[in-house]
Amino acid sequence: MNNEFHYDYKTVQGFVLSAIFWGVIGLVIGLLISAQLWDANLNFGEYFSYGRLRTLHTNVLAYGLGIGAEFGIFYYIVMRLTKRPLVLPKLARFHLWLFNVGMVLATLSLFIGMNQSLEYAEFEWPIDVAIVILWVIFAINVLGNVFTRKEKNMYVSLWYVIATIITVAILYIVNNLAIPASLTKSYHIFAGVNSANVEWWYGHNAVGFLFTTPILAMFYYFLPKSTGLPIYSHRLSIISFWSLIFAYLWTGAHHLVYTPLPDWIQTLGIAFTLFLIAPSWGSVVNGYFTVDKDWSKMRNNYLTKFFIVGITFYGLQTIQGPSQGIRVISSLIHYTDWVPGHVHMGTMGWVTMVICASVYYMLPAMYKTEIYSEKLANIHFWIVLVGQLMFSITMWITGIQQGAMWKMTNSDGSLQYTFMETLVRNYPYWQMRTVAGVIFVVGMLFFVYNVLMTIKKGNDLAKQAA
Amino acid sequence: MKEEFDNLEEFTREDTEHALPLGWLILFIGLIVFGIYYVYAYTPAFTGWSQEKAFEESMQAQPK
Numbered sequence: 001m002n003n004e005f006h007y008d009y010k011t012v013q014g015f016v017l018s019a020i021f022w023g024v025i026g027l028v029i030g031l032l033i034s035a036q037l038w039d040a041n042l043n044f045g046e047y048f049s050y051g052r053l054r055t056l057h058t059n060v061l062a063y064g065l066g067i068g069a070e071f072g073i074f075y076y077i078v079m080r081l082t083k084r085p086l087v088l089p090k091l092a093r094f095h096l097w098l099f100n101v102g103m104v105l106a107t108l109s110l111f112i113g114m115n116q117s118l119e120y121a122e123f124e125w126p127i128d129v130a131i132v133i134l135w136v137i138f139a140i141n142v143l144g145n146v147f148t149r150k151e152k153n154m155y156v157s158l159w160y161v162i163a164t165i166i167t168v169a170i171l172y173i174v175n176n177l178a179i180p181a182s183l184t185k186s187y188h189i190f191a192g193v194n195s196a197n198v199e200w201w202y203g204h205n206a207v208g209f210l211f212t213t214p215i216l217a218m219f220y221y222f223l224p225k226s227t228g229l230p231i232y233s234h235r236l237s238i239i240s241f242w243s244l245i246f247a248y249l250w251t252g253a254h255h256l257v258y259t260p261l262p263d264w265i266q267t268l269g270i271a272f273t274l275f276l277i278a279p280s281w282g283s284v285v286n287g288y289f290t291v292d293k294d295w296s297k298m299r300n301n302y303l304t305k306f307f308i309v310g311i312t313f314y315g316l317q318t319i320q321g322p323s324q325g326i327r328v329i330s331s332l333i334h335y336t337d338w339v340p341g342h343v344h345m346g347t348m349g350w351v352t353m354v355i356c357a358s359v360y361y362m363l364p365a366m367y368k369t370e371i372y373s374e375k376l377a378n379i380h381f382w383i384v385l386v387g388q389l390m391f392s393i394t395m396w397i398t399g400i401q402q403g404a405m406w407k408m409t410n411s412d413g414s415l416q417y418t419f420m421e422t423l424v425r426n427y428p429y430w431q432m433r434t435v436a437g438v439i440f441v442v443g444m445l446f447f448v449y450n451v452l453m454t455i456k457k458g459n460d461l462a463k464q465a466a
Numbered sequence: 467m468k469e470e471f472d473n474l475e476e477f478t479r480e481d482t483e484h485a486l487p488l489g490w491l492i493l494f495i496g497l498i499v500f501g502i503y504y505v506y507a508y509t510p511a512f513t514g515w516s517q518e519k520a521f522e523e524s525m526q527a528q529p530k
Binding site: 083153225230234235236267268271274282285289290293 | 476484494509
């Protein structure tokens with residue numbers, strides 16, 4: 001069926017390029033901080049020291065690459081699923097510019113050391129205000145389209161998009177409530193244990209609603225689009241959606257096991273955390289059964305493996321994560337290097353994998369051309385897979401070693417190892433992790449090159465046609 | 467060039483549209499039941515269990 005109008009893809013394209021730009025910066029900083037851990041000489045003054053750059057790494061990748069890509073891909077999905085162009089295309093373009101200006105200011109603010117000292121909520125209050133404005137603009141654009149949609153039925157991806165918008169708004173505003181002391185300094189409105197509880201309610205759900213629901217929105221949309229296979233069960237996807245949304249917001253306390261947080265809150269958090277395996281695996285099962293109709297797609301269609309391997313890591317992540325919430329496991333691996341291993345399986349194996357595949361699908365559709373090279377995309381896939389596995393596995397091994405050494409006691413009850421002894425044992429694994437990071441970044445450079453060449457190809461074709 | 471619309475039918479598989487795999491359903495209900503038990507067993511107000519007490523017990527159990 002054809003329609004009367006063109007979709008305006010310029011904003012989507014702008015977000016994709018912005019995300020790639022911030023992604024490269026975040027990845028390079030990631031490599032540097034991974035090396036700083038095993039060679040202190042790589043800290044250059046206060047600005048390029050680990051303390052500053054670690055925060056930059058997480059924020060630039062989560063907000064620049066992650067959210068930047070999500071803004072663009074959401075606009076694309078929303079236009080497609082509401083069957084109409086954006087209601088306010090100029091506001092969306094303004095959103096794109098504000099996003100990039102905001103990212104520059106936010107990055108600089110962390111660089112010069114403005115920091116609320118709340119993990120993943122480091123930005124000081126002026127940046128927080130700007131982010132809230134940015135998010136409201138995004139919400140107006142997306143919800144405007146949803147309310148004026150030309151397609152009566154709402155596909156599950158739209159539900160995930162809406163959940164992301166509403167939940168992130170609530171989380172971000174509540175956790176960033178602070179009393180400003182000056183332009184660059186503020187104090188969290190909650191104190192002590194309350195501050196910690198709100199912070200991890202936010203921190204855990206930032207993962208849930210920036211790295212889970214948006215990526216599931218992409219997965220449910222782009223898997224059928226790129227394979228031509230319809231989703232196995234609509235009911236399963238909807239039940240998984242509502243139970244995921246319901247359970248997620250109760251789970252933050254599992255980050256505070258064995259702390260002064262009251263026992264009953266911890267217990268409740270752990271129970272909901274374990275329950276989350278079910279809705280997560282609902283999506284995993286749905287993905288597998290979708291491709292089960294024709295597994296030859298794994299060979300014939302280069303994007304299928306991105307989605308299937310991505311959802312597999314999502315499945316592993318959502319078993320590993322809830323297990324880590326259990327008290328006895330938490331006591332072994334919490335505060336160790338196991339944790340970055342866990343996080344990076346999610347970000348490198350699931351989030352980036354699905355975002356890249358979505359971009360590979362969108363680009364040819366938006367630029368009316370073919371992908372520049374499927375072969376390069378396949379190389380990208382295998383290299384990032386190797387890099388990610390090597391990263392996660394080395395960190396798991398050293399994390400268990402670290403946790404076990406911390407717990408070992410002599411017969412008189414004194415600790416068997418000093419902290420330094422446990423740290424030195426990390427070095428070989430940290431060095432291997434840097435190698436893994438380099439491998440992953442090389443894979444991502446194949447992706448960036450492929451994207452840029454596809455855009456060039458599309459633009460050349462458009463010029464010839466004109 | 468005109469746009470082609472997405473057709474929602476390409477996302478819907480008619481034969482299994484309403485299917486819930488049995489194994490998954492068992493997992494789903496099982497985790498709810500387990501969650502209720504877990505909250506009951508490890509909430510101080512219900513059973514008297516507490517982290518503090520569990521820690522003390524584990525210290526006494528250590529061989530001297």
